[in-house]
Each structure stands twice: as structure tokens, then as C-alpha cells.
Amino acid sequence: MSRILQTLALLVVLAGGMALPNLVELYTVYEVTVYVVMALLALSLAFIWGKGGIMCLGQASFFGLGAYAYAIAALNFGPGLLAVAIAISVPTLFAAILGYFMFYGRISDIYVGVITLAVSLILMNLVNSTSGPQYRIGAAQLGGFNGITGIPTLAWPNGTPLDPAALFRLSLTLLVGCFAAISLYLRSRAGKVVIAIRENEYRAELLGYNVALSKLVTFSAGGALAGLAGCLFANWGAFVSPTVFALVQSAQIIIWVIVGGRGTLIGPILGCIALQWATTQLGTQQTIQVNLVLGLVLTFFVLVVPAGIAPLLAKCARAVTPSRSRITAKEKQA
Amino acid sequence: MLDITALNSGYGRVPVLRDLQMQIGAGECVGVLGRNGMGKTTLLRAIMGELPAWSGRVTKSGQDLTTTPTQLRARAGIGYVPQGKQLFKALSVHENLRMGCVKDFRGSARQISAVLELFPRLVRLLERQAGMLSGGEQQLLALARCLCGQPDLILLDEPTEGIQPSICDEIIDVLIKLRREQGMSIILVEQDIDFLWQICDRVLAIDKGSVVQVIDPKAAGSTEAAKTFIGIEG
Numbered sequence: 001m002s003r004i005l006q007t008l009a010l011l012v013v014l015a016g017g018m019a020l021p022n023l024v025e026l027y028t029v030y031e032v033t034v035y036v037v038m039a040l041l042a043l044s045l046a047f048i049w050g051k052g053g054i055m056c057l058g059q060a061s062f063f064g065l066g067a068y069a070y071a072i073a074a075l076n077f078g079p080g081l082l083a084v085a086i087a088i089s090v091p092t093l094f095a096a097i098l099g100y101f102m103f104y105g106r107i108s109d110i111y112v113g114v115i116t117l118a119v120s121l122i123l124m125n126l127v128n129s130t131s132g133p134q135y136r137i138g139a140a141q142l143g144g145f146n147g148i149t150g151i152p153t154l155a156w157p158n159g160t161p162l163d164p165a166a167l168f169r170l171s172l173t174l175l176v177g178c179f180a181a182i183s184l185y186l187r188s189r190a191g192k193v194v195i196a197i198r199e200n201e202y203r204a205e206l207l208g209y210n211v212a213l214s215k216l217v218t219f220s221a222g223g224a225l226a227g228l229a230g231c232l233f234a235n236w237g238a239f240v241s242p243t244v245f246a247l248v249q250s251a252q253i254i255i256w257v258i259v260g261g262r263g264t265l266i267g268p269i270l271g272c273i274a275l276q277w278a279t280t281q282l283g284t285q286q287t288i289q290v291n292l293v294l295g296l297v298l299t300f301f302v303l304v305v306p307a308g309i310a311p312l313l314a315k316c317a318r319a320v321t322p323s324r325s326r327i328t329a330k331e332k333q334a
Numbered sequence: 335m336l337d338i339t340a341l342n343s344g345y346g347r348v349p350v351l352r353d354l355q356m357q358i359g360a361g362e363c364v365g366v367l368g369r370n371g372m373g374k375t376t377l378l379r380a381i382m383g384e385l386p387a388w389s390g391r392v393t394k395s396g397q398d399l400t401t402t403p404t405q406l407r408a409r410a411g412i413g414y415v416p417q418g419k420q421l422f423k424a425l426s427v428h429e430n431l432r433m434g435c436v437k438d439f440r441g442s443a444r445q446i447s448a449v450l451e452l453f454p455r456l457v458r459l460l461e462r463q464a465g466m467l468s469g470g471e472q473q474l475l476a477l478a479r480c481l482c483g484q485p486d487l488i489l490l491d492e493p494t495e496g497i498q499p500s501i502c503d504e505i506i507d508v509l510i511k512l513r514r515e516q517g518m519s520i521i522l523v524e525q526d527i528d529f530l531w532q533i534c535d536r537v538l539a540i541d542k543g544s545v546v547q548v549i550d551p552k553a554a555g556s557t558e559a560a561k562t563f564i565g566i567e568g
Contacts, residue, residue: 208408
């Protein structure tokens with residue numbers, strides 16, 4: 001897609017999204033907000049795995065850290081920008097430290113996956129075991145498996161909390177903004193290096209690029225994005241529990257990315273929204289186990305459409321739309 | 335230019351290079367030949383820092399590179415075209431060349447057009463995905479991308495392997511031009527004796543990780559001497 005078309009599409013999505021709360025019921029706005037928040041989470045993995053080639057099986061770690069960091073900061077310092085800054089900084093720093101040991105230690109891809117998965121499970125067990133009254137950070141009671149409740153919603157500078165419509169608009173703006181920022185970054189020199197490393201890490205190093213540093217920056221940025229999603233999630237539900245670190249959460253993100261199309265940024269967003277919607281519908285009807293359906297969907301895509309939804313749609317569009325070269329050839333024949 | 339003194343290196347605990355000595359001057363082309371497993375590729379990888387030097391020294395223009403990381407050796411002017419081309423196959427030819435301009439990314443357009451003068455075959459392929467090129471074209475692209483990094487020493491590992499003869503001739507022409515016009519130093523690992531003999535000033539025969547003979551391609555009987563080191567009888 002050309003840059004102009006992509007920019008136009010983003011503006012249309014943003015404008016449509018801004019108008020949505022005026023057109024639908026409050027419940028729908030509330031439901032769609034979580035889709036958008038999770039889409040931001042999917043975007044974080046699309047960036048580090050799809051574009052950077054870093055197989056992170058524990059993206060939920062950063063999501064959960066962002067959610068918990070926001071909850072603790074908001075309860076202690078108030079639901080302002082400081083709490084958001086802490087919610088992004090904590091997972092970013094955690095990703096940077098973890099990434100430093102993995103990438104400078106030249107850990108291979110498969111072990112990066114195993115380590116990140118293990119870290120998310122360790123975090124879940126760690127937070128699960130904080131149910132006693134002694135586990136308190138300032139005004140925030142960690143609450144173990146019960147989680148933290150009554151998290152204050154992000155407030156405007158005048159102290160008024162964001163209403164559901166404002167939270168939706170903020171989440172959508174952040175999603176569109178992050179998508180645009182990543183797209184721009186990938187067109188820059190540093191972004192090309194990220195893709196080159198995914199394509200051929202060995203060759204990128206031989207050309208003179210600092211592979212470990214580039215991977216560290218990518219991984220940390222992915223951690224920051226997931227942390228931001230976690231922060232918005234905590235705002236959305238005013239509640240966070242250790243399930244944000246769970247294996248199911250990490251697996252879901254991977255499924256969104258695979259179904260949507262791993263090599264693209266838009267695919268995982270579409271995959272996330274489509275599967276979130278399907279999960280909600282199936283959960284409402286309670287006729288079938290949702291995880292079973294998700295497993296079947298994943299198996300179907302891996303076997304039948306391994307490239308995912310977005311590349312498939314792009315292929316169909318190319319087949320339908322006559323290319324300029326084909327038109328020129330026909331014109332010449334005529 | 336490049337000075338290797340008593341270099342020992344290998345894989346894990348397995349030694350491959352043993353007290354290897356080698357010098358190459360500016361604008362010189364040195365060939366390396368030997369049987370499989372004798373340490374030719376290991377030598378190039380040790381020069382690039384992919385394998386650590388267990389002992390000995392690697393210096394380039396007086397600068398000690400023995401413990402310098404790989405990416406900094408590349409920035410110090412050593413270009414390496416390994417076996418198998420190692421392209422970024424999902425990127426276009428132009429993007430591959432641009433990735434090669436590691437020293438001067440902003441001036442990449444100028445650098446790429448200078449390199450393309452040496453490789454006219456690539457000009458019409460600039461927008462094509464690198465993975466869609468033929469084997470020979472990929473080899474040309476790998477060499478062109480290496481040159482985009484403005485090296486003054488290039489290491490080539492079997493550039494003619496599986497390549498059609500017309501492309502081999504193009505590679506020979508480019509290497510001769512590079513030496514003559516830019517004073518490029520070249521270390522060339524190759525099993526094709528004819529190819530080596532057309533370009534190299536001298537050829538090092540490697541056996542069990544050490545240089546056992548220096549062959550002058552112009553000397554009488556040099557081809558027969560070389561054949562004994564790569565296991566071709568007669």
C-alpha cells in the first residue's frame with residue numbers, strides 16, 4: 001500500500017472511531033475499547049516477532065507489568081501522566097534488562113522463546129503469592145490471586161476521570177499513533193536494519209551492524225508498547241489480576257499474530273479484533289469451549305493459510321486489481 | 335595492510351587454525367586453497383572475528399583487531415562475502431545495496447550508483463526481490479553489497495561455487511578492476527584453479543590449519559603443485 005493510501009486509511013479509521021461513541025450504545029463502546037487495547041498488544045508482538053524476528057512467547061509479561069505498574073502508581077500518586085509514565089517505563093526497563101542478557105549472551109531464537117515464556121510464568125506465580133496483607137506497595141495492596149481492585153481511571157489534568165467514550169478515543173488514537181510511528185520507523189535506516197536482522201542476522205553483523213543492540217532496542221520498544229496496552233487495560237476494567245501474565249494470555253497474542261499475518265503490522269490488529277469478537281460471541285452463547293475453537297482456528301491457519309489474513313487479502317486484491325505493468329502490456333498490444 | 339601472526343582458532347575445543355601466518359599488502363590479491371576441512375573458511379571467519387583467536391594476532395594497517403567484534407571489523411574496512419551469498423531475500427536488490435552502505439547511509443545513492451557501474455547487470459533488477467534472482471545474480475549482488483560498505487580489503491569464500499561461467503567472468507573482471515583502479519586487497523578462497531590463476535599474485539596452500547606452501551601462479555609447474563593440495567591427481 002502506498003504511503004498516501006495508508007495515511008488516508010489511518011485518518012479514516014481515526015475519524016470513524018472518534019464518531020463511534022456517538023453512534024452506538026455505551027456497552028458497545030466499552031466492549032470495543034478492550035478490542036482496541038488488545039490490538040495494541042498484538043501490534044507490540046507484530047513488531048518484535050513479525051518485523052524483528054524475535055520469538056517472544058511471553059509478551060504477556062510486559063502487558064501484565066504495565067497493568068500492575070499503572071495500578072500501583074495510580075493508587076499511590078494519582079491517576080495522572082506520572083502513573084502512565086511509570087506503567088510504560090517498568091516493562092520497558094524489564095525488557096531492556098532481560099533483552100540485554102539474551103541478545104548480548106547470543107541466546108538462540110528458540111531459547112529466547114523459552115526464556116520469555118518462563119519469565120511470564122514466574123511473574124504470574126510471583127504475583128499469585130502476594131495475597132497476604134504484608135504485600136503492599138504504599139497504598140496499593142497487591143492482593144495475590146484476587147488482584148488489585150478499584151484502580152482509579154486515568155484523569156484529565158483538571159482531575160475529572162476519563163469516561164468510557166474518552167477512554168475509547170484515547171486507546172484508538174494511541175493504537176493509530178503507534179501503528180503510524182512503527183510504520184515510519186520501519187522505513188528509516190534503523191527500521192531497515194531491524195528487517196535485515198530478521199532476514200539474515202549473520203549477514204547483518206558481517207556488514208557492520210550491531211545486531212545485539214538493534215534487537216535490544218526492538219525488544220524494549222515492544223515491551224513499552226505492551227506495557228502501554230497493559231496500562232490501558234487496567235484503566236478499562238479498573239482491575240488487574242495475575243491472569244494477565246498467564247500462559248493463555250501469551251498464547252492468545254501469538255494466535256492473533258499468526259492468524260492476522262506475522263509479517264505485517266495490520267494483520268495482527270485485524271486478527272486480534274476478529275478473534276476477540278468471535279471469542280465474545282462464543283462466550284455469550286456458551287455452547288462451545290472458546291479455547292477449543294481458538295485452537296482449531298490456529299490449526300486451520302497454520303495448515304491452510306500459513307501467511308495469515310492480511311497477506312491473503314492483499315493477494316486477493318492484487319488478483320482482482322489489474323497491475324500497472326499488465327495494463328501497460330495490454331495498451332502496447334492494442 | 336593485513337598481518338596475521340601465529341593465529342590459533344577453531345570451533346569449541348576443536349583446533350582448526352594452527353600458528354597460521356599470513357600477510358597481504360595494499361592492492362594485493364592472495365588466493366587460499368586446500369582440501370575440504372583444512373581451515374580455509376575458518377581462516378576467513380577468524381579474520382572477521384566470528385571465531386575468537388585463541389592466540390596470535392590479527393592487525394590491519396597497524397590496528398590490532400584480535401579482540402574487535404565482528405561489526406567493528408566490518409566498519410574498519412573488511413568486507414566479507416561468505417559462501418551461500420547470505421542475502422536479505424525479502425528485501426529488494428536496491429534495499430540490499432542500501433543496507434550495505436553501513437558507513438555512509440545518507441550518501442547511499444552516490445555509493446550505490448558507483449558500485450552499479452561495476453555491475454551493470456544489476457541495474458535493471460533493482461526493484462526485484464533478492465530471493466527471486468538467479469544464483470549468479472545473487473552472487474553479483476552479494477559482492478556489490480559488500481562493496482557498498484567501502485571496504486579496502488575483501489574476503490571472498492568460493493564466489494564461483496555453482497555459478498554459470500559468464501557470471502564467473504564478470505566477477506573476474508570486477509575483481510581485476512577493483513585492484514587496478516581502487517587498490518583493493520583481496521583474499522580469495524577458491525577451489526577453481528583457473529579462477530585463482532587469473533587474479534592472484536600468490537596462492538597459499540593450507541593443510542591442517544597452517545600455510546604449508548606459497549605458490550606463484552606465474553611459476554612453471556604451479557598448476558600441478560596446486561592440484562596436489564586440493565586432491566586432484568595428475
